[in-house]
Amino acid sequence: MNNILNHIGIENYIFLSVILFCIGVFGVLYRRNAIIVFMSIEIMLNAVNLLFVAFSTYHQDAQGQVFVFFSMAVAAAEVAVGLAILVSIFRNLGSITIDNLKNLKG
Amino acid sequence: MNTNLALLLLLAPFLGFLLNILFGSRLGKTLSGIIGTMAVAVSFAVTFYFFGAIAAIPEGIHISLFEWIQISNFKVDFGFQLDQLSVLWLLFVTGIGSLIHLYSINYMYDDENMHKYFAYLNLFVFFMITLVIGSNLLVMFIGWEGVGLCSYLLIGFWHKNQEFNDAAKKAFIMNRIGDLGLLIGIFILGMLFSTLDFATLKTAISGATDLNMYWLSVAAFALFIGACGKSAQIPLYTWLPDAMAGPTPVSALIHAATMVTAGIFMITRLNFLFDLTPDVQNIIAIVGAVTALVAATIGLVQNDIKKVLAYSTVSQLGLMFLALGLGAYEVAVFHVITHAFFKACLFLGSGSVIHALHGEQDMRNMGGLKKAMPITFATMLIASLAISGVPLFSGFFSKDEILLVAFHHNIPLWVVASIASIMTAFYMFRLMFLTFFKEFRGTAEQKHHLHESSPLITIPLIVLAFLATIGGLISLPGNSWLNEYLTPILPKLATAEHHLGTTEYILMAIAVIGGLVGIGIAYAKYIKQNAVPSEDAAITGFSKVLYNKYYVDEFYDAIFVKPINFLSRFFRDTVESGLSALVFGFGKLTNEISYQGKKVQNGSIGLYLFAFVLGLCAIVSYLFLAQ
Numbered sequence: 001m002n003n004i005l006n007h008i009g010i011e012n013y014i015f016l017s018v019i020l021f022c023i024g025v026f027g028v029l030y031r032r033n034a035i036i037v038f039m040s041i042e043i044m045l046n047a048v049n050l051l052f053v054a055f056s057t058y059h060q061d062a063q064g065q066v067f068v069f070f071s072m073a074v075a076a077a078e079v080a081v082g083l084a085i086l087v088s089i090f091r092n093l094g095s096i097t098i099d100n101l102k103n104l105k106g
Numbered sequence: 107m108n109t110n111l112a113l114l115l116l117l118a119p120f121l122g123f124l125l126n127i128l129f130g131s132r133l134g135k136t137l138s139g140i141i142g143t144m145a146v147a148v149s150f151a152v153t154f155y156f157f158g159a160i161a162a163i164p165e166g167i168h169i170s171l172f173e174w175i176q177i178s179n180f181k182v183d184f185g186f187q188l189d190q191l192s193v194l195w196l197l198f199v200t201g202i203g204s205l206i207h208l209y210s211i212n213y214m215y216d217d218e219n220m221h222k223y224f225a226y227l228n229l230f231v232f233f234m235i236t237l238v239i240g241s242n243l244l245v246m247f248i249g250w251e252g253v254g255l256c257s258y259l260l261i262g263f264w265h266k267n268q269e270f271n272d273a274a275k276k277a278f279i280m281n282r283i284g285d286l287g288l289l290i291g292i293f294i295l296g297m298l299f300s301t302l303d304f305a306t307l308k309t310a311i312s313g314a315t316d317l318n319m320y321w322l323s324v325a326a327f328a329l330f331i332g333a334c335g336k337s338a339q340i341p342l343y344t345w346l347p348d349a350m351a352g353p354t355p356v357s358a359l360i361h362a363a364t365m366v367t368a369g370i371f372m373i374t375r376l377n378f379l380f381d382l383t384p385d386v387q388n389i390i391a392i393v394g395a396v397t398a399l400v401a402a403t404i405g406l407v408q409n410d411i412k413k414v415l416a417y418s419t420v421s422q423l424g425l426m427f428l429a430l431g432l433g434a435y436e437v438a439v440f441h442v443i444t445h446a447f448f449k450a451c452l453f454l455g456s457g458s459v460i461h462a463l464h465g466e467q468d469m470r471n472m473g474g475l476k477k478a479m480p481i482t483f484a485t486m487l488i489a490s491l492a493i494s495g496v497p498l499f500s501g502f503f504s505k506d507e508i509l510l511v512a513f514h515h516n517i518p519l520w521v522v523a524s525i526a527s528i529m530t531a532f533y534m535f536r537l538m539f540l541t542f543f544k545e546f547r548g549t550a551e552q553k554h555h556l557h558e559s560s561p562l563i564t565i566p567l568i569v570l571a572f573l574a575t576i577g578g579l580i581s582l583p584g585n586s587w588l589n590e591y592l593t594p595i596l597p598k599l600a601t602a603e604h605h606l607g608t609t610e611y612i613l614m615a616i617a618v619i620g621g622l623v624g625i626g627i628a629y630a631k632y633i634k635q636n637a638v639p640s641e642d643a644a645i646t647g648f649s650k651v652l653y654n655k656y657y658v659d660e661f662y663d664a665i666f667v668k669p670i671n672f673l674s675r676f677f678r679d680t681v682e683s684g685l686s687a688l689v690f691g692f693g694k695l696t697n698e699i700s701y702q703g704k705k706v707q708n709g710s711i712g713l714y715l716f717a718f719v720l721g722l723c724a725i726v727s728y729l730f731l732a733q
Contacts, residue, residue: 032712
């Protein structure tokens with residue numbers, strides 16, 4: 001077996017991925033700026049993508065990498081839509097602090 | 107032809123009811139009264155036609171209008187049966203009914219709701235006719251319920267007086283208890299024979315060999331309870347004296363002459379059933395005799411002129427039941443007829459007195475009315491002589507036959523009935539002496555206005571007094587037109603022997619002497635000694651018990667009314683409020699939870715996200731732990 005996992009063990013990828021995911025989660029929970037919340041979500045997404053790729057290599061199976069391509073494409077579309085929403089929120093409210101977004105109240 | 111005439115007979119009073127109830131207030135009082143009277147008079151005329159017609163048709167006229175109910179082999183037609191018994195009943199129902207309608211035109215003229223009164227009275231006659239001519243138990247039951255309803259409406263006719271309303275309710279409820287019995291009886295007969303038609307039942311019961319005697323007896327007993335309710339026998343008699351709250355002509359028509367005889371009619375109609383159940387017959391005879399005695403004793407001390415007559419009615423009905431129980435249906439029918447004449451006359455006479463005294467009913471405030479009201483006095487005297495069993499008046503013949511039958515079957519019952527008869531003579535003449543003799547005891551104002559009633563009132567009185575005098579001729583001992591007439595209904599009459607021996611004459615003499623003794627005691631006490639019944643507070647001893655009607659009302663009140671009231675209050679205050687608290691509690695709880703839960707949904711994205719993450723963590727840790 002001649003791949004990168006021989007030099008850096010799979011557990012390191014898992015730790016990195018978990019750390020990235022947690023950073024994303026705390027970012028979502030603690031930051032009030034909608035763009036940063038958004039970025040945090042992307043970090044969480046990418047943490048998962050990293051894990052996918054790592055396990056794909058580990059198992060010598062290309063399926064995981066193919067899936068990551070899909071995930072990245074969807075994430076790109078989501079970002080486009082999300083940012084567009086944020087822009088229009090900013091135009092309406094003059095701020096993108098999520099504390100001000102009370103219109104979702106049922 | 108017969109169908110149309112039967113419908114005319116039935117629907118004429120109903121038309122009168124409709125006209126009076128719908129347009130009565132616009133017709134004016136006189137016209138309203140004339141319509142009401144004519145409606146019943148038409149029925150009376152048609153009845154006469156049928157009376158002639160059925161002489162040629164011993165099996166009676168059977169009319170089936172349409173098939174009413176059919177469930178597999180159980181079939182009920184809506185049909186009428188005009189035979190000897192029903193036509194006889196119709197004759198006095200519509201005949202006396204017409205007279206009482208006529209009387210009411212004057213008696214009720216001062217009442218603002220006179221048209222309503224006539225409407226109810228017509229409706230009553232309509233239902234009574236239905237009851238009498240129904241060809242099966244179910245059609246009879248319609249009439250049975252209908253007369254109960256009309257009785258309720260008319261007892262509570264002066265509905266502004268709460269006591270009268272209570273009396274009406276009491277009558278209705280007491281009747282309902284009896285009606286339940288009647289219904290159960292009808293159901294059992296329907297179950298046993300798959301038919302309710304009188305003619306078919308008669309064939310089924312007379313012809314069958316393997317009858318279920320147990321159920322047959324239960325059915326007969328249940329029917330007897332129904333009769334008890336309608337005909338005011340112990341233990342369901344207490345409504346009848348209270349029913350005197352209604353206008354006096356109503357008491358005369360419904361609560362003396364017609365409706366209360368429905369029970370006797372029903373038992374006579376089903377004589378083939380009761381003949382097979384001797385146990386039930388014994389009960390009927392005993393209940394009848396005891397009722398006759400108890401009611402007579404209460405009648406001895408009552409001071410309300412109508413109450414005396416009411417208890418006298420209960421007592422006389424008891425005698426009729428005694429005759430029924432002894433299987434002497436024709437004698438009971440005979441007494442029904444003579445009683446209808448003299449009791450209607452007595453009630454209408456008392457109405458005339460009450461009318462003259464502007465509503466005074468207490469005999470302690472009457473007296474000396476003989477001179478002011480000669481016609482009323484004369485007619486009431488004749489009726490009193492008749493009810494007391496003085497020879498040659500109608501009551502003598504009918505009552506004597508009852509006593510005769512009782513003597514032949516059961517001496518103790520004869521003794522009881524004889525004592526009741528003596529008491530009857532006493533309290534009737536007590537009534538006469540207190541009302542018409544001696545000095546007037548009312549106010550000077552009343553004395554000034556004393557007058558004989560108008561011809562509309564006195565003519566019915568005279569007619570009834572005449573009938574009360576000669577009514578006995580229809581069934582003379584040994585030569586009875588009535589018995590011959592009723593033979594198709596009561597087949598055993600054909601073979602019965604009519605002989606008058608020494609025993610019969612002695613019994614007759616005893617009855618007459620008893621009646622005269624009763625009158626004599628009343629004379630001695632109220633004419634010679636000039637006694638006037640004491641004030642309510644001064645009544646003591648046993649007469650206080652009698653005056654308070656043996657406290658039966660209080661007894662029923664304590665045994666049935668109070669516990670039921672207590673139970674309903676318990677259910678209302680405890681059970682129902684507990685249940686509703688539970689139901690409301692659920693509502694409040696749901697409301698509170700959702701009110702609190704609503705606060706979470708405050709639109710704060712941060713909170714939503716937090717909850718989202720928390721939820722995710724929970725799910726993930728659950729999945730891990732589950733493994």
